[in-house]
Amino acid sequence: MRLILTTSRGIEDLACAEIRSLLGELGVPFRVEEKPLGVEGRVLAEVGEAFYTDEKGRKRELSVSTYLNERSRLLHRVIVEIASDRFGGIGEDEPEGALGRIENFVASLPVERFVKVSEPFAVRSFRKGEHKITSVDVAKTVGKAIFERLERFGRPRVNLDHPAVIFRAELIGEVFFLGIDTTGNSSLHKRPWRVYDHPAHLKASIANALIELANPDGGSFIDPFCGSGTIPIELALRGYAGRIICLEKFRKHLHGAKMNALSAGVHGKIEFILGDATRLREHVDRVDFAVSNLPYGLKIGRKSMIPKLYMDFFSELAKVLEKRGVFITTEKRAIERAIGENGFKILHHRLIGHGGLMVHAYVIE
Ligand SMILES: C[S@@+](CC[C@H](N)C(=O)[O-])C[C@H]1O[C@@H](n2cnc3c(N)ncnc32)[C@H](O)[C@@H]1O
Structure with a gap:
């Protein structure tokens, strides 16, 4: 066959x-x-x-x-x-x-x-x-x-x-x-656990690809811009034994992430924190792995804020990240500058198709 x-x-x-x-x-x-x-x-x-x-x-x-x-x-x-x-x-x-x-x-x-x-x-x-x-x-x-x-x-x-x-x-x-x-009308990336539909949620297949690229070894794991929780939820569903943290600035999305985790049956395996990723050190002392789908700022008013947001976030991340980070974004220039200026090394880069766009994925250390 x-x-x-x-x-x-x-x-x-x-x-x-x-x-x-x-x-x-x-x-x-x-x-x-x-x-x-x-x-x-x-x-x-x-x-x-x-x-x-x-x-x-x-x-x-x-x-x-x-x-x-x-x-x-x-x-x-x-x-x-x-x-x-x-x-x-x-x-x-x-x-x-x-x-x-x-x-x-x-x-x-x-x-x-x-x-x-x-x-x-x-x-x-x-x-x-x-x-x-x-x-x-x-x-x-x-x-x-x-x-x-x-x-x-x-x-x-x-x-x-x-x-x-x-x-x-x-x-x-x-x-x-x-x-x-044999799959039917609904693609497998549309997970049945999704009860809260974040406007910019990541396909679950891509969330798993990012997890594969990070290759977490059981150490602590954070998605600092977790939105509706796709990445932490998919990691928990894989039976990950380490600490999993979901950080999000907006209460509405964090609540949605909790609802999704409940629906997926992994609510008890994830720590949910309402907070700002540019002040990461206020929320975690150290973390082994960080994997995230960064805000792209597609709305014109917010787009100009992206370089500063990325710079502030990667500067905080540099103080807490012990092992690897994996990030995707459409904002190539802003992320490469923030990665470089904060002492990280790009181990791997690739383009991934998401919602009609090719987005940049980076593995950094
Ligand atoms: C592209 S979305 C992530 C979507 C998520 N991967 C999902 O599948 O639902 C980026 C998220 O970052 C959040 N965000 C923006 N600025 C933030 C900040 N400074 N700290 C933490 N979260 C922030 C946004 O509210 C949004 O939910």
Whole structure:
């Protein structure tokens, strides 16, 4: 079986490492590839069949896709691949030509092997890049081709609101993927514990990527701009045994973080402090790890305050941080200056796709 796994751009290597570890635990043969056909935000996993023994001693097949949906912290979707191909020059094709190529390709695929013909289905699509067609065009064309193919075997049914099977068609640049989306309508990064929706919350998958980059060893951990608590909550859910601190300046967000932690069942594992990160020493004497999604100041009035905010924060951090810090922000200049002027060293830098932007992530010491 081939699985197309989706995640944020820029963290494919970390997702690959997670998948290797999860599939390794299952003991199945597998191969994992970052960015199949060069597509960012995608990982391909070729996985052999996995089995377990039931209570009557019978050998039963284990669903690897269900296992990954349940266990992964970095993935967004788990898609069982039906086919993928590169459609050279599709970006320049007129709509009729581009959709014709997609229709012919899908019509030739044995989709009937992946679904029961009578199960109501829907096609969800995703498109990225320069094309003369829209994602709605792709969904309609793929849906028509699947319907006509299934008609050869019975009476297919479409149900766009409550499908039993979701086909996922993706056109990313010149690459087209078709598969069965085993994740469903809601991406895995939208965690069920989120009862308080912070306006600038971090995707849980990225929060876990930052935790991987920090690689905390059980020492004390703080998110000094914790907002709704995504990073501390995800860390606590991983069973982290060390001290976890959530610091936030605004009561409303700190209360939201507490509600989220309650909902996630980890409220008792996190210390919540209402306070200012630029006065960090008033709240902690020392801390081993600091991981945070810094305020970006997207509102014009606040943007001018960012360099001073970062400078004041990193100057305080320099006095309390013992091991590593991991930070993401869109404000490259301000953070690099604050890091450099406060005696920190950048160990690693990468760009991560978040909410349509590429944000800068830094590991510092
Ligand atoms: C980008 S948000 C963090 C979002 C968070 N990662 C989440 O997933 O919900 C930045 C947060 O920093 C808070 N903040 C701004 N200035 C602060 C300061 N001086 N001290 C502490 N928190 C501050 C903001 O209120 C905001 O909640």
